[in-house]
Amino acid sequence: MALILAVFALVIIGGLVASNFMGGLLEQQSGRSVLQAVQAQQAAEGELWAVLPQVEAARLLSLPLRGPPLELDRPSPEPGLVVQSRVARLADNLFLVLSRAVRQDAAGGPLAIRSVGLLTTLAEDGSSGAKTLRPISQRAWLQLY
């Protein structure tokens, strides 16, 4: 009888401890998901601005209007984070820069994906005279889905 009672009490206590553990685990996962989403967002946004001065005007001007975009090979900012950038030409001097960041797990599966865009035009750099991409004056930044 005492053994049964002891086993019963152990099962109850074990269940309570397990539920507490599960709660903590879920909390950790929820926090980690938010962190991964923020990392992906920051990587996508950072990439967007990093791309602007690095694309040569000649490559942009050779793009067909609303045709296939220019894919930019960019190094991964950190392990587990993949960023992809591309520039599409919408009009003669209007370019859409797109940046997509994927936070991956160890197996390469996506954990969080964020995409952002920037409407830009080619404008002369005041100091060097070279043409570089510049955001349009208003509502240039885009949250993409």
Added chain:
Amino acid sequence: MAPYRKGFTLIEIMLSMVMMLLVSGTIYQLLFTTQRLSRTQAERLALQAGVRGAALVVGNELRELSTVEAGNSTQNDILSLGPNAVSYRAMRGFGYTCQALAAGVLRIDRTGFSGYRDPQAGRDSALVYVPGLTAPADSGWTPLAITNVSSAAACAGAAGPGLTLTTAGSIPVGTVPAGTPVRIYEPMELGSYRSEGQFWLGMRSLSSGEAIQPVFGPLDETQGFRLDYADATGGATLIATAVKSITIALRGVSPAFEAFPGEPLAEAVTTQIMLRNGAY
């Protein structure tokens, strides 16, 4: 001599009963405390996830807003502001036209469209980027109310799928060539409101006239939801056109938690967002 009889004396039985009572009481107390702790943890977990999620939603809603110092109403996406509520143009999608059409009709390349959802007539409006059209106060973006949305017609040429928007206002024919950027937006209100004696964070579409929908709650009665606006110098401002960053403070409370009488379970998050389209 009396025969040997198996059994317990009265004192032994009473002693064992007292010990059993003590052990049972301790076990009960342990179980009760653990259960209360478990409930507290579950409540706190739900509250933390809710506050965190609500802060993300609010941040995503406000991050893309455009403000221009001393700009006009077309240039500014903050329609009205206050410490507990804000009305604004919420961006819902982006695409570009795939062909030039008659005035009042826009056809967007479906494959290039990216949106939170598809445009809805009566609810959404379009901002069309045609620089030089409304000089000298030129934002480049002209707002047009959407009266009809159709995906029946394809884009000409490549024959890709199209999204045809009929608009209430129009831009002169010939000024919206293929490749013209089009933003889809919806006037929204976000703020705290009271319902059934409790405060909630809610949102509603101003154009559709819908009732406010809860996003998160219940909120703390005095510090539940607060918005602080800052200008380019970081100073506090209540001038909509000067806003460059917004600090969002959220404090949620657990609805019916009584583990600590007189002290409701509460979780708070404060986050600051820079307006990505706040022109200087």
